[in-house]
Amino acid sequence: MHQPSAISSVTNIFKHEAAGGFILVFAAVVAMIMANTSLNGFYQGFLEIPVSIRFGDFEIAKPLILWVNDGLMAIFFFLVGLEIKREILDGSLSSVSQITLPGVAAIAGIAVPALIYVWFNINDPIAIKGWAIPSATDIAFAIGVFTIFGKSLPLSLKLFLLSVAIFDDIGAIVIIAIFYSQDLSATSLAVALSGMAVLFIFNRFKVRTQGAYILIGVVVWAAVLKSGVHATLAGFALAWFIPLRLKNEDGHPMLPHLEHKLHHWVGFLVLPLFAFANAGVSLGGINMETIFNPITVGIAAGLFIGKQLGIFGICWLTIKLGFAKLPTGATWLQLYGVTLLCGIGFTMSLFIGTLAFEDQPLQYQTSVKVGVLVGSIISAFFGAFLLARSGNKTSTHQEPANKTA
Numbered sequence: 001m002h003q004p005s006a007i008s009s010v011t012n013i014f015k016h017e018a019a020g021g022f023i024l025v026f027a028a029v030v031a032m033i034m035a036n037t038s039l040n041g042f043y044q045g046f047l048e049i050p051v052s053i054r055f056g057d058f059e060i061a062k063p064l065i066l067w068v069n070d071g072l073m074a075i076f077f078f079l080v081g082l083e084i085k086r087e088i089l090d091g092s093l094s095s096v097s098q099i100t101l102p103g104v105a106a107i108a109g110i111a112v113p114a115l116i117y118v119w120f121n122i123n124d125p126i127a128i129k130g131w132a133i134p135s136a137t138d139i140a141f142a143i144g145v146f147t148i149f150g151k152s153l154p155l156s157l158k159l160f161l162l163s164v165a166i167f168d169d170i171g172a173i174v175i176i177a178i179f180y181s182q183d184l185s186a187t188s189l190a191v192a193l194s195g196m197a198v199l200f201i202f203n204r205f206k207v208r209t210q211g212a213y214i215l216i217g218v219v220v221w222a223a224v225l226k227s228g229v230h231a232t233l234a235g236f237a238l239a240w241f242i243p244l245r246l247k248n249e250d251g252h253p254m255l256p257h258l259e260h261k262l263h264h265w266v267g268f269l270v271l272p273l274f275a276f277a278n279a280g281v282s283l284g285g286i287n288m289e290t291i292f293n294p295i296t297v298g299i300a301a302g303l304f305i306g307k308q309l310g311i312f313g314i315c316w317l318t319i320k321l322g323f324a325k326l327p328t329g330a331t332w333l334q335l336y337g338v339t340l341l342c343g344i345g346f347t348m349s350l351f352i353g354t355l356a357f358e359d360q361p362l363q364y365q366t367s368v369k370v371g372v373l374v375g376s377i378i379s380a381f382f383g384a385f386l387l388a389r390s391g392n393k394t395s396t397h398q399e400p401a402n403k404t405a
Contacts, residue, residue, distance in 0.1 A: 027275040028275045069278070071221075090244065105315050107167075117133065117301075133372070139168075140347065141344045142341045149388045150388075157338055173233060192223035208249050278369070315335060343375060345376050
């Protein structure tokens with residue numbers, strides 16, 4: 001009884017992610033149009049609108065784009081944390097056999113693209129800071145493309161892709177925490193840790209008031225924002241204190257209820273708004289030097305070549321050595337097509353790029369955006385083509401058997 005319910009739940013998630021992927025593309029296209037037309041002034045002015053919140057002597061004052069990157073993306077990471085906790089405790093990552101293949105695939109999918117980027121930028125002390133940019137996978141885009149072009153492929157491949165993306169998100173969070181946090185404030189960190197201690201007490205004493213967790217979570221986010229650790233990590237940390245099965249005041253299991261409520265907000269508002277705010281590349285300042293500079297090439301090559309090389313290579317080795325098996329019902333060609341989709345970095349790659357070159361001139365961000373767009377588009381195109389072809393071949397090959405049966 002449990003398994004069909006789980007499969008139905010996963011199928012619904014994929015349908016949602018596909019729709020979210022379309023909206024992401026639309027938001028990015030609108031941003032590109034506005035950045036390259038007479039609307040550019042309005043576009044840039046919109047992103048720079050000053051927004052401030054003040055409570056006594058405590059004040060947060062940032063332009064709108066940083067509220068999107070530091071605030072709304074914290075909600076995205078909160079949702080990611082909820083999904084990861086559920087999958088580890090009660091889902092597709094709850095046993096060693098289930099996590100072996102996607103786990104090693106994600107590690108290789110982070111390491112190899114980073115090494116390729118480093119190879120292109122090893123002699124530039126500023127450019128080298130972007131080494132983690134091509135290590136990310138955009139789960140919404142990747143699942144969206146799979147849902148459209150891999151309809152006839154086995155569910156096990158979708159679960160593999162989802163699991164790799166989840167591990168990839170964990171890796172991105174660790175990287176952000178270690179390498180992109182700076183000027184730490186002991187006082188703010190103490191406040192954040194105190195808030196998390198309160199959340200731990202709420203969890204242990206089975207506090208059912210959902211709003212109490214969120215209120216303390218907002219305090220933790222504000223403290224982390226002021227601490228020098230990137231504020232999005234507060235969202236991820238908060239998720240781990242949300243009870244999985246304890247029912248809230250309305251009688252719903254708290255974690256699944258929050259996850260369900262947030263999916264649409266994140267998929268249809270948070271991520272599209274982030275894409276709109278960060279994907280607007282003005283093509284007027286782009287020349288051959290921008291396209292072929294080491295940062296752009298390193299990111300594009302890392303996403304398109306590094307992802308497939310690392311993930312498919314380690315999967316082949318792990319399976320051949322007998323430590324794991326191919327996803328049920330899948331072929332090597334289909335698995336290879338999925339590894340291509342992992343090269344769609346988009347949202348997460350752009351996000352890490354904003355952190356890596358936060359204090360650098362505009363041309364660095366331009367190089368990041370061009371590299372991410374080129375690498376992601378090529379990965380999506382070839383991945384979609386291969387999955388569609390392999391799916392058609394599978395259907396054609398299986399049709400006589402079905403008729404005979």
